[in-house]
Amino acid sequence: MNQSGNSMLVVIGASAGGMAALKTLVAQFPKDFPAPVFIVNHMGANTTGEALVKVLNESGSLTCVHARNEQVFEPGHIYLAPSDQHMLIAEGKILVTKGARENRSRPAIDPLFRTAAVAYGNRVIGIILTGYLDDGTSGMMAIKRCGGVCIAQDPEDASYPDMPQSVIANVGADYCVPLAGMGMLLSDLLKRELPERAPAPEDIVIEARIAQRVLSDLSSVEALGEQVPFNCPDCGGVLWKVTEGEILRYRCHTGHAFSASALLTQQTVKIEETLWVALRMFEERQNLLVTMSHNESKKTPSSTSQRAKDSQVHIDRIRAMLRSTDKDAHT
Template structure:
């Protein structure tokens, strides 16, 4: 059988609510599609890739498969990223790697979109569907910068609107469409002659894609992409660089973890909350130890009174911290000061 190389790549990212949206979308695509369709659906590491491929195959006339490393891309075929693996593309073939997480996901939408932009430029259509948080936004911006087109599901109909809204708020999206119209739109786009790119693919996109292919980069390479900032990588504890290019504020460490500003904010909030719960537990334990000490036989009245004063002070701190945690970390501690 002669391999039919795709004219276009359609790269699709989805998260929460994604499988339902994906089955509706791919059911509209013809078997004669002159494009390869590559999908990242956020999955638990223990998910069954073959089961999900089977679900997609029942809905579409495209040939569906779980992506494998080194596999050639074919028109009229659909490839799903395996659980706990990034799906990347090079010139005409796929790479499946267990590289560092991006936006806390593996597979990550941004990783697929960026590699498609790096190697296929204007012949890429990026699609962001339903999902939570921000994955896909930076990658869609890179597709646009490389000359490709950006399509986003109408957030008003998305089961979870965060991913479409993030893309719309940060990227010059070409088309916003409901799922019922998206299949016809994509079919029309990939039957057009790929538009000539305004120039070559930006070098920062190529470099970042190359770092992801090798799984781990180095400080010299990341320094070419941005400037160091006084933030710590939530994934490995290393230093972060803020990347210079594109419309989306992003950060990357030299081991390969990458974050949008929104994801980094969410991670810092979670880390702060965990730290404060630990502090609350330690205060409670110290309060109980002081109470035990004050009740020991032979403890002088002065010492006992001193311990009870410390217990009362700790109890006040514990109550303030507990209220702060229960009412949200966005509320300043100053607002919990007792009235005088």
């Protein structure tokens, strides 16, 4: 590969419904596809991603592999982010890191898009496919600000339209097309003559360095935004608000990052976890009080039995809150 940074890159982000969408997309790539392709598909930490590698190898002409740290990439190959690790782009090579989660995900789409934009500027073509919420929106904004191309799957063509809709609404896609039209579009885009790329904006560079764990300190995060009076739900650290146009995001100094919707979702998850602990403790307390009341003298008036009944009031309230929290989590 050309190490000068003038080669083109294609970066793709997908989540729910991603396997079927990616299968359809890579089937359109010819054997002589002139750019490397990098894919982040959200997956659980306990999955290997081998099934997706197998499907993509069987679906198209290009070789698909799990990315390795410090791997030199080549045109005509597909590199898939491994489970529970971020895939980042540097000049001519891949970085695989165990950095902090972004938008509750690892691998996450934003770090791939952002680091590609810093390293290759207007040579980057970003594609966002089907998925929930809005991972990839901030990263696509970075690609756009660095002169790259933004492609969103037509939401009507997506199994789960949230992610492409968010990019279209908050970034403004250069192209909004169904999967069936992406192969031809990419072929045309990769033939273009491009001007020299300009340096990336400093705030994008800072966030790319944080993802690479080159730096993660208070001064770096303070340069990105203003401190807010609530904490990171993952580590408990203070959060800073980062504003990019209409996009509202939050970061802590250890590296966790959230869009506003991802932060709200994670807060809901943490509230639910806390409520389950409280429910268990109240039920254990009630059981202890009932046991104590059975052992007390029948002739001696006791408040233990009443206290056990009072505990049921708290138990019922917590159960009602859990039902409400469960509805919020699925809204």
